[in-house]
Amino acid sequence: MVINKKIHFEISERKVLLRVFDVLSVMLALYFVSMVFNFNYFKIAKTNYFWTIVLGIYLNIFGTVFEMYNLQVASNQFQVIKSIVLTASTTVLVYLLTPIYTPVLPTNRIQIVIFYVAIFLSLFLWRMFYVRFLASNRFTKKVILICDKVQLKELVLGLENADPHYKVMGYINSDSTNDNKNNKNDFIKIINVEKLEQFVIENSVSEVVIASQKTDGITINLYNQLIHLLENGYIIREYTQVYESITQRIPVQYVARDFYRFFPFSRSNQNHLYLLVVRILETIISLIGLLIGIVLTPFILLGNSIGNRGELFYTQDRVGKNGKIFKILKFRTMKVNSESNGAVFATINDFRATPFGKFLRKSRIDEFPQFINILKGEMAVIGPRPERPIFVTEIANVMPFYETRHVIKPGLTGWAQVNYSYGETIDDSLIKLQYDLYYIKHRSIFLDINIVFKTMSTILFYRGQ
Structure with a gap:
């Protein structure tokens, strides 16, 4: 068999590529500028290697905060330019203000301008090449799906919407009871099992994804062809594995009774050292957060008296770890008696929120009192957002494994919150559950740091709800 596979970068590879070449392009630009022009502020040399290390760290940190490594942003020419301006400006400003490990400020201020322009242009040119x-x-x-015909559309959209560089070329119908002929209305070509290898070669397919929930759908003939493809270097993976790696969500609707086989809990949930370090950091962060909240309270009180005209604080029952009910504390953002007709899901443009309350939500200032809940041990800084008991009961009745999210403490921010908007419907709640379960499965200090950076991006871009 002649292998004819196209080059493809996985999501993780793209992110590494962006980070590495961001730093390399900037360093090469600064080296070129120092060699050609009268630029003495920043020079790459063994004697001042700390200058280079600090600059590289700052580029990665602020690039993360300003979404330079969000692939949707990185692939959009206009969005990435905005991120480049913010990243270059913040990096240069913080670098200039950093003592000891950066060069002494030049007496000729034009050197600073050259420094900024070199960083901006190098990032701009490299990122335009990427786009x-x-x-x-x-x-x-290019991939092939093996699935039941009734699942096809949902499975294809699930993959292609998550990664625009993922293209399903055709599928093999694993349900022998259905028609295996191509129809005019089929949006994906059906492949005859006998011609699988031929189709793979002719269409430069590099991966086969198995999504069939019926074991009898994988016939002996199909199995032998898959083994032959595997032996010739083609990738064969199970759908939930592919979906999880692309979307960073757990597709609970496809794992059915095998949920706990696909969902081993993160070892960090039982790692006492990890939990101790997290608890110490949470205490420190909560104390700092409360101090900031105390400073902001007079201004919030003033805005509340003008825009809200009601009590400053608001408490509400929420479901915590192991299903325990606790009272969450927030700055009030909604009108008085806004739920006189019963509890409803919060929405993006919630009519119950006051104008000042909308500002508090967008800036996430309304969440500051929850640092008290964190100090009391009822919440964590990072975890699934706590839901109201009435909604938990309603959602758990129609959604499998929903209460699994209660195996850890609820959080002030979380993987679902930084990746998805408010859960206005049951379908939204399913997507947020998928993110929450991914966090519980992969919980680690590195994922926590990632969530912190994404939360900072949410606040800076004023995307709170």
Whole structure:
């Protein structure tokens, strides 16, 4: 068999590529400027290697905060320019203000301008190359699905919406009771099992994804062909594995009774050292957060008296770890008696929120009193957002494994919150559950740091709800 696979960068590879070449392009630009022009502020040399290390760290930190490594942003020419301006400006400002490990400020201020322009232009040129070339269809990953015909549309959209560089070329119908002929209305071509290898070669397919929930759908003939493809270097993976790696969510609707086989809990949930370190950091963060909250309270009180005209604080029952009910504390953002007709899901443009309350939500200032809940041990800084008991009961009745999210403490922020908007419907709640379960499964200090950076992006871009 002649292997004819196209080059494709996985999501993790794209992010590493962006981080590495961001730093390399900036360093090469600064080296070029120092060699060609009268630029003495920043020079790459063994004697001042700390200058280079600090600059590289700042580029990665602020690039993360300003979404330079969000692939949707990185692939959009206009969005990435905004991120470049913010990243370059913040990096240069903080770098100039950093003592000891950075060069002494130059007496000739034009040197600072050259420093900024070199960083901005190098990032701009490299990222435009990425948008026009590396993010183009040249590097699309072509795959084949093995699934039941009734699942096809949902499975295809689940993959292609999550990764625009993922293209389903065709599928093999694993349900022998259905028609296996191509129809005019089929949006994906059906493949005859006998011609699987031929189709793979002719269409430069690099991966086969198995999504069939019926074991009898994988016939002996199909099994032998899959083994042959595997032996020839083609990737064969199970759908839930692919979906999880692309979306960073757990597709609970497809794992059914095998949920606990696909969902081993993170060892960090039982790692006492991890839990101790997290608890110490949470205490420190909560004390700092409460101090900031105390400073902001007079201004919030003033705004509340003008825009809200009601009590400053608001308490509400929420479901915590192991299903225990606790009272969550927030600055009030809604009108008085806004739920006189019963509890309803919060929405993006919630009519119950006052104008000042909308500002508090967007800036996430309304969440500051929850640092008290964290100090009391009822909540964590990071975890699934706590839901109201009435909604938990309602959702758990129609959604499998929903209460699994209560195996850890609820959080002030979380993986679902930084990746998805308010859960206005049951379908939204399913997506947020998928994110929450991913966090519980992969919980680690690195994922926690990632969530912190994403939370900072949410606040800075004023995307709170």
